[in-house]
Amino acid sequence: MKKFNKFVPLAIALVLIIGALTACASQSSNTKSSIDRIKEYGKVRIGVFSDKPPFGYVDSNGEVQGYDVYLARRIAKDLLGDESKVEFVFVEAANRVEYLQSDKVDIILANFTVTDDRKKLVDFAHPYMKVSLGVVSPKDNVITDVSQLKGKKLIVNKGTTADIFFTKNYPDIELLKYDQNTEAFQALLDGRGHALAHDNTMLFAWVREHEGYTVGITSLGGQDTIAPAVKKGNTELLNWLNEELEKLGEENFMHKNFEETLRPFYGDSINPDDIVIEPGT
């Protein structure tokens, strides 16, 4: 153990030095305009998810699909004149910021929720989607207002926004907490709780497969938005993106996107305005 302890500071120092150096290096920005560089390369590199249907996923034929991807293709078309001039880079939730910081992608369109912490690291454009909490309950005992939950058991996932929201704002509602999605939904099916709170998009997809349940409360609490992100300080691309998004907002592009990519997934029971934001409006 002694030897190990000797090397821990060494390892930490190494990581810190590398971190410090990278921070310095990123200060010196390139002189060439970022949009010119994309045009020179001939393709816009956009980071998307490859396993998060219906937002960004790969279908059985190996094609990238989804709500984020649909927007990405349109961005490529307006920037470079052709829908196919986009290079999809598959990112993970944990490395989205790194991809931008190291210039490995131009734009991240991977269901990136806007938070204050992330704003310090990347620049967000106008939001194009929103997520909020929903509450699902059986149709024959439907809960349409939070006040109805008093004295009843509500199922949530441990540590999620739903858990935090109810613990903070409604301490008198009894919460049943589970680690896994599957456990939580099974608990609702078994009747161990009266209702279940989760991200509304997740619930919309779930009730489609489960007759007898409905999302009584479709949007609740502090609404989070989802926006495209670019590298911190890349104002040129950010401004272009914002103008582009405003233009798309005027032509109701996101609603069209919803009909093409999300409607087949969520069915007719939901109102697009619970999810979609037309940017700039």
Add this chain to the structure above:
Amino acid sequence: MQDLGIRVLIEGNNLYRLMGGLLVTVKIALISVIISIIFGIPFGIVMTSKNKLLRLVCRAYLEAVRIIPVMVWLFIFYFGVPKLTGIHLAGDVVSVIVFSIWGTAEKGDLVRGAVTSLPKHQKESGKAIGLTNVQIYRYIIIPQSVRRLLPATINLVTRMIKTTSLVVLIGVVEVLKVGQQVIESFVLQSPSASFWVYGFIFFLYFIICYPISLFVRKLELRWKE
């Protein structure tokens, strides 16, 4: 409604994609293993050197590789190096570099252990009959230590094959990631997809790793004679 989850394996291009992912896994692992063995043996011998400074440098390298997780190394080379130097390396190249660095260190330590475990008189006898240092290593030390460290090396190789699943974090889509893509795109239609897909991937890893074990068992038997 309830359909057989096994169907997702043959739906569309899925099987082809999974095999493509497997090829990526095997390619990264195989190249790294070969490089690790080529560099690991001399590295291990250098580690037994009497020169203190040389030993310290080797020790620092080995411990740095062991203490810093492979995932962090991948991040440093894939995201850190471009930020510093502007040089962009492809994800699979970075994977091979990192796995080779890791493999060389581990293989080197195995070699060091095997060499020092040989009785001292082996080396001394060699000297007594007038062999040079190179000849002692070529004819006495290396052949004996290679046999001793065979099981540990195979352990390292299979560990490297399995650890390649980390490379997805630097954008390399290998077999496990393809599996997740397949599962997630079927998550509503067939909830049992994960069972079949992961089962199939388990089988794929098995048919790569098992022949290696078999081969080694044969080798050991033959050497015993």
